[in-house]
Amino acid sequence: xxxxxxTQPGMFVQEKEAVTLDCTYDTSDQSYGLFWYKxxxxxEMIFLIYQGSYDEQNATEGRYSxxxxxxxxxxxxxxxxxxxxxxxxxxxxxxxxxxxxxxxxGKGTKLSVKP
Amino acid sequence: KAGVTQTPRYLIKTRGQQVTLSCSxxxxxxxxxxxQQTPGxxxxxxxxxxxxxxxxxxxxxxxxxxxxxxxxxxxxNVSTLELGDSALYLCASSLELGGNPTDTQYFxxxxxxxxx
Numbered sequence: 204x205x206x207x208x209x210t211q212p213g214m215f216v217q218e219k220e221a222v223t224l225d226c227t228y229d230t231s232d233q234s235y236g237l238f239w240y241k242x243x244x245x246x247e248m249i250f251l252i253y254q255g256s257y258d259e260q261n262a263t264e265g266r267y268s269x270x271x272x273x274x275x276x277x278x279x280x281x282x283x284x285x286x287x288x289x290x291x292x293x294x295x296x297x298x299x300x301x302x303x304x305x306x307x308x309g310k311g312t313k314l315s316v317k318p
Numbered sequence: 319k320a321g322v323t324q325t326p327r328y329l330i331k332t333r334g335q336q337v338t339l340s341c342s343x344x345x346x347x348x349x350x351x352x353x354q355q356t357p358g359x360x361x362x363x364x365x366x367x368x369x370x371x372x373x374x375x376x377x378x379x380x381x382x383x384x385x386x387x388x389x390x391x392x393x394x395n396v397s398t399l400e401l402g403d404s405a406l407y408l409c410a411s412s413l414e415l416g417g418n419p420t421d422t423q424y425f426x427x428x429x430x431x432x433x434x
Contacts, residue, residue, distance in 0.1 A: 303374040
């Protein structure tokens with residue numbers, strides 16, 4: 204069975220500092236994708252970044268980077284230079300090949316950015 | 319490109335009623351997935367539609383159903399509403415080219431359903 208674990212229910216970070224949100228995953232499939240989404244209080248799920256299981260380089264998108272360690276089955280999100288607008292829930296999700304439409308989500312981490 | 323749209327944004331219903339939620343995917347996306355989000359259970363997959371066919375279904379009772387139209391727009395229906403159906407219902411669309419697991423799902427703003 205596939206599972207995503209996010210062990211940090213809540214985190215605080217000072218504005219302009221970097222922060223790492225942890226995510227570990229469990230799957231026996233060799234082909235999978237890992238995703239991070241941001242959910243502000245408005246409710247919309249905003250896609251941030253993804254990593255394919257066969258990608259050798261860590262994904263980066265602007266201030267977001269994904270620290271992918273396949274052997275440890277971890278896919279941590281790093282946000283550099285935090286901004287007040289980064290305060291939100293962050294969800295790690297996984298999808299395996301053949302699982303049409305089925306993203307498996309972790310329970311999320313609530314990030315609060317302090318001025 | 320316009321993003322995923324969902325209507326209505328908010329709904330209040332009473333137990334026993336039924337409700338229909340609508341989702342319009344990003345232009346060109348043929349797959350639409352639905353998720354239920356509650357504080358207790360988190361985000362749970364409901365079902366996925368591709369080319370008007372349900373290809374995958376999560377572990378929800380038969381009161382939850384859906385369909386997809388030829389223009390890829392999708393609706394989900396919940397019959398005989400229960401208090402526990404109160405949730406944020408999110409729909410997501412993706413290209414779904416060949417079942418690639420890195421096909422990104424893009425979400426709409428959600429419909430917040432309250433059952434009284």
